[in-house]
Amino acid sequence: MLEVANLCLHYGQHLALDSISVRAAKGETIVILGANGAGKSSLLKAVAGMVSPDAGSSVALDGKQLLGRPAHEVVEVGIALVPEGRGIFGDLTVEENLLLGAYAPRARGEETRRRAFVYELFPKLAQRRGQYANTMSGGEQQMVAIGRALMSNPDFLMLDEPSLGLAPVVVTELFATLRRVQQTGVGLVIVEQNVKVSLGIADRGYLMEAGRIVGENSAQALLEDEAVQRAFLGKNSEMQNR
Numbered sequence: 001m002l003e004v005a006n007l008c009l010h011y012g013q014h015l016a017l018d019s020i021s022v023r024a025a026k027g028e029t030i031v032i033l034g035a036n037g038a039g040k041s042s043l044l045k046a047v048a049g050m051v052s053p054d055a056g057s058s059v060a061l062d063g064k065q066l067l068g069r070p071a072h073e074v075v076e077v078g079i080a081l082v083p084e085g086r087g088i089f090g091d092l093t094v095e096e097n098l099l100l101g102a103y104a105p106r107a108r109g110e111e112t113r114r115r116a117f118v119y120e121l122f123p124k125l126a127q128r129r130g131q132y133a134n135t136m137s138g139g140e141q142q143m144v145a146i147g148r149a150l151m152s153n154p155d156f157l158m159l160d161e162p163s164l165g166l167a168p169v170v171v172t173e174l175f176a177t178l179r180r181v182q183q184t185g186v187g188l189v190i191v192e193q194n195v196k197v198s199l200g201i202a203d204r205g206y207l208m209e210a211g212r213i214v215g216e217n218s219a220q221a222l223l224e225d226e227a228v229q230r231a232f233l234g235k236n237s238e239m240q241n242r
């Protein structure tokens, strides 16, 4: 179980995360929904050990405290992040990018098996293993980023807006692949503005607003919730067509 409790984060004077509590069981998929600037990326970065939350915050995996550990140690305990913008190396090939994801001791010695698993999940990457990442489409680059994160053999995969900038048909394909990742027992924590498609594969969801969690429910209940529909799926919403 991944448990975030009373997580507070300041950037200087600005309180970006205000007493956040969320949890995800292994094998569960949760979605964090919120408008731009709500603090969704900051939450993932705090869990990943990339920013330092305030004293009194807690991020625990199976009861073990993670706060204060550097990012590489968080990967080592089994939590991988696919950052917004993907963070892949454009001048390296698909295969070189994947192998960089296997640096964690928990994945060492497993590279061949993990790589075969990633290529099975993304057959397109197998066909293009020698292609430079910067010559690939946005959807393919997102696959490389997810594949690289999976190379570390995570128990939890966190994804920051994986659908951003992708055409609807590519988003559909991407989420179909995430379903297959779910089936391997990996827990998913997905930050998204694409409400329909992300809740469509989720067990539960949280609503974030101005650094706070303002709602939590089953994915189905959130899809049917009028306030969610108004905020994210309404006729005048900028997110309607995403």
Ligand code: ATP
Residues within 6 Å of the ligand: 011, 014, 016, 034, 035, 036, 037, 038, 039, 040, 041, 042, 043, 084
């Ligand atoms: P988006 O969907 O636009 O990525 P978000 O919900 O992920 O938004 P965050 O990126 O976590 O939101 O940002 C939350 C708040 O913290 C915003 O007001 C943002 O301007 C601020 N913020 C984020 N990173 C920093 C930083 N490094 N320094 C100062 N303020 C920051």
